[in-house]
Amino acid sequence: MSVLKRLTEPKSLDTMSPLGAVLVYGGLILWSLVVLFPLYWIAITSLKLPIHVSAGPVYLPFVDFLPDLHAWRYIFVDLGNDTLRPYLNSIVVALVSTMLAMLIGSMAAYALSRLEFAPRLASILLFILLGAVMIVAVAGFGVPWWIAAVVALALFLLLARAAGRTMRASLGNGDILFWIISQRILPPVVAALPIYVMFQTLGMLDTRTALIATYTTVNLPIVVWLMYDFFVTIPKDLEESASLDGASRFAIFFGIVLPLARPGLVATGLLVLILAWNEYLLALFLSSANAQTMPVLVAAQNATRGPQWWYMSVLILLMILPVIFLTLLLQRFIAKGMLLGAVKG
């Protein structure tokens, strides 16, 4: 056999050809380095003295430089509470907003997957029209907001039916789903200023509650979007059987549907948690001292003397490690074959 053939033909059906193996493993090793090197770099940067950080390519501890714990000491001891508070804020805000978004979002996704909604186009347009009139009345003519709200609501309830009879077009579940998803397509920066003014008016700036409320709202569409796809794959037979057996809708949702959608719940939950954990823009707008979260703290290490990479590295490691740990822990729940044995065919 020629050299080329020996290189490109696999020895058996289950193995790769020698050339293929070299290329594949070479590519994988290279990419692993690309992905893992930044983590390594951050880790050693956290152990470097400032002079070593700006001294050029200094990568090997004990060979190029002597590791020093000054950055770690500063972050944990000198700044103790100033590090702990943002850390706790991040944990609380991320966890609570994720749980709320998952609870509300999965119930919405379930409703969209099982029930038929047909909101009339006429009602929606009427609602928007009355809303606009209300805003004009309050802002332009100084009508007290509660009078305008009550009048608008009363008008809506009175006119909705009549409007529905004239214009019969109605939307469906798909439209509602798309509308929910479209909320997330909107870049948050567009809404940042109105949200800021809203919380300022309510006196809720720099509170964890404000952050939790905002993150829940922003991440809800993602939960609905992803969980809808998971719920649709659960056979309706199971729920019909349970309902004949005597279970209420909630018993079916929490006892049958959610356990079967567990892989989806874990995957979506992790995604939303990571989004909330890493969120910077809204946290920057809405928090200053008390509700400061980790991403803002990391960026704040950019002092007048220049970015303090060593402190930043410590904080970044603190930020990344819990998420990596959590993902490794929960990975086994994202398992295949959850639905085996439920239905035939």
Added chain:
Amino acid sequence: MTIILDQASKSFGSVEVLRALSLEVKPGEFLVLLGASGSGKTTALRMIAGLESVTSGRILIGSRDVTNVLPKNRDVAMVFQSYALYPHKTVFENIAYPLTVRKRPKAEIEKSVRDVAQQVQLDHLLERYPRQLSGGQRQRVALARAIVRRPSAFLMDEPLSNLDAKLRGHMRAELKHMQHELGITTIYVTHDQIEAMTLAHRVAILERGVLQQLDTPANIYNRPANLFVAGFIGSPPMNVLEGSLTDGRFDCSAGSFGTASRASGRAVVAGLRPEDGRLAAPGQGKLTGEIYASELIGDHTLVTCRCGDATVTVKADKDFAGSIGQPIGIGFEERAVHLFDKASGERLQ
């Protein structure tokens, strides 16, 4: 418990699936809803279960009007075609579900489940998960789950269609025996006429949402009410000859013969079951033709003959030896002929 459908109709948008269906299932009766796909039989069953709403008409279970009652309050149990077992629960938990969801005491649940499991021979599999069971075992779990709370009625939606032929035959006998022992009113949906004939006390045949005939299997076989039933029941299907009837004498292209009726009609269809026909010498039968095909089934031979422009299939002896093209006659008794009006399809009295 009696189950009554009173003029029950169902439409999905503009599509009318079930048209004014009225039937009464007697207490302890095994009623089979038989029909082809799209006949409305599954819709009727789901309406009784409460899984589909009723467009018009009423449904009564016992003396209770349950037309608008939620499924969980109707006291009926359903066995689905796909079994619908909860994959994250063990067999024990699956069977116990109707009782745990109604918050029965633990001791009662334990006893009921073990009793039922023994009845369906699952007592050694109670700790397994559905994915570890065979098709027949899963089906028995679904049955056990339906039995365990002693409902007023069983509703079964083609429960045997996912089993292989041999297991199906075995489970048919099991089902029949179990229903007889428990004495619970059962409504069973199928497209398989053998299941209908073997299991049912009475069969309701549906076609395109309309009830064709409601009668015992024997009557449906021996006195089909219309052409559809006549052609649907019986394998191989009944032979049909188109012609006219004059004072009880039927004339068609295949021949002319007397019947047990004294009626007349210009467009009449005569039906003859393959087993009622006898092969004879060419001149000696009521119909004359030639052999088109001959198939040995095992215990009999199916001989298909061309008579005029009609095709007639006859069940002959297993030793029958005839060649294709051979002239043949077909004889039969007058009272074996079924007569139907061609336009309406209804049986002529």
